[in-house]
Amino acid sequence: MTDATLTMLERWQGFVWREQPLDIPAEMMRLTQRIVGQALFTVDLSNDTDTVGYAFTMVSQLILSYMYAPFPPLSIPTPRNRRLQAAIRVLDRVVYDIIDQRHRQHTDTGDLLSMLLLMHNEETGQGMNDQQVHDEVMTLLLAGHETTANALTWTWYLLSQHPHVQRRLHAELDEVLGWQRPTVEHLAALPYTRMVLEEAMRLYPPLWGAYPKTMW
Numbered sequence: 001m002t003d004a005t006l007t008m009l010e011r012w013q014g015f016v017w018r019e020q021p022l023d024i025p026a027e028m029m030r031l032t033q034r035i036v037g038q039a040l041f042t043v044d045l046s047n048d049t050d051t052v053g054y055a056f057t058m059v060s061q062l063i064l065s066y067m068y069a070p071f072p073p074l075s076i077p078t079p080r081n082r083r084l085q086a087a088i089r090v091l092d093r094v095v096y097d098i099i100d101q102r103h104r105q106h107t108d109t110g111d112l113l114s115m116l117l118l119m120h121n122e123e124t125g126q127g128m129n130d131q132q133v134h135d136e137v138m139t140l141l142l143a144g145h146e147t148t149a150n151a152l153t154w155t156w157y158l159l160s161q162h163p164h165v166q167r168r169l170h171a172e173l174d175e176v177l178g179w180q181r182p183t184v185e186h187l188a189a190l191p192y193t194r195m196v197l198e199e200a201m202r203l204y205p206p207l208w209g210a211y212p213k214t215m216w
Contacts, residue, residue, distance in 0.1 A: 001035050002181050002182060002183075004031055004034045004035045004038065005031065006181075007034075008027065008030070008031050012027075024153055024156055024157075025149065025150075025153045026053075028148075028149035028150075028152045028153045028156075029053050029056075029145075029146065029149040030053070031149070031152075032144070032145050032146075032148045032149040032152070033045045033052060033053060033145055033149075035144075035148075036140070036141060036144045036145050036148075038111075039111065039112065039144075040111060040112045040113055040137060040140060040141065040144075041098050041102075041111060041112075041113050041137075042109045042110075042111045042113075043098055045094075051090060051094075052090070052091070052094055054087075055087040055088075055090040055091050056087075056091070056141075056142070056145055056146050057146065058083060058084070058086075058087035059084065059087045059088060059091065059142070060142070060146055062080060062083060062084040062087070063084070065080060066080075066084070091138065091141070092134070092138075095134050095137050095138055095141070096130065096134060098113070098137075099113070099117075099130055099133055099134065099137075102114070102117060103117075112137075112140070113133070113137065116128055116133045116136055116137070117133060143207075146206075147206040147207045148206070150204070150206035150207075151197070151200065151201050151204075151206040154200050154201075154203070154204035154206075155196065155197060155200040158199075158200050158203065158204075159196070165196065168192060169192060169193060169196055172190060172191075172192045172193060173190070173193065176189045176190055
């Protein structure tokens with residue numbers, strides 16, 4: 001997470017020099033896409049931001065539409081259903097390609113995908129098939145990608161509207177971190193930072209409902 005964030009900040013320097021505005025929702029989507037790809041697959045998905053990010057956004061929006069108006073069924077080829085199925089196919093292709101590459105590598109990279117592929121049922125000794133691994137990975141991608149980007153985007157917006165909160169947040173970060181890279185050990189010493197994030201998510205919940213399990 002820290003490496004991905006530092007890479008993003010270095011890239012932002014070019015925007016500062018050119019006095020070019022940043023599209024924060026897109027930047028947060030790129031950041032979380034890179035982090036979740038590295039955590040799950042040890043793969044940098046940020047190179048596919050336009051393709052994968054668009055597919056994620058399309059799936060999220062159309063599923064929400066389907067939750068409000070679940071008719072006609074997904075099996076009926078309406079324009080909405082066709083767009084949803086097309087977006088799902090994009091994500092399926094990305095996930096299955098990564099699973100296939102890992103099968104060919106025969107290596108344990110220590111990420112979540114390796115854990116899933118090496119997992120065996122204690123009673124039967126059977127491992128997970130590709131469909132089961134795909135479903136687990138897809139759920140985690142949806143849970144850890146767009147929702148986190150939304151939470152970060154709203155946090156930055158709210159901080160821009162409340163400069164006194166921003167100053168207090170920066171003061172805590174300066175006191176606890178100084179010039180150090182943040183680590184898990186620092187989290188307990190950052191109570192105000194946690195309060196800021198939790199308040200942002202209270203005001204603008206990134207995901208207020210669950211995806212229907214039948215989608216996949």
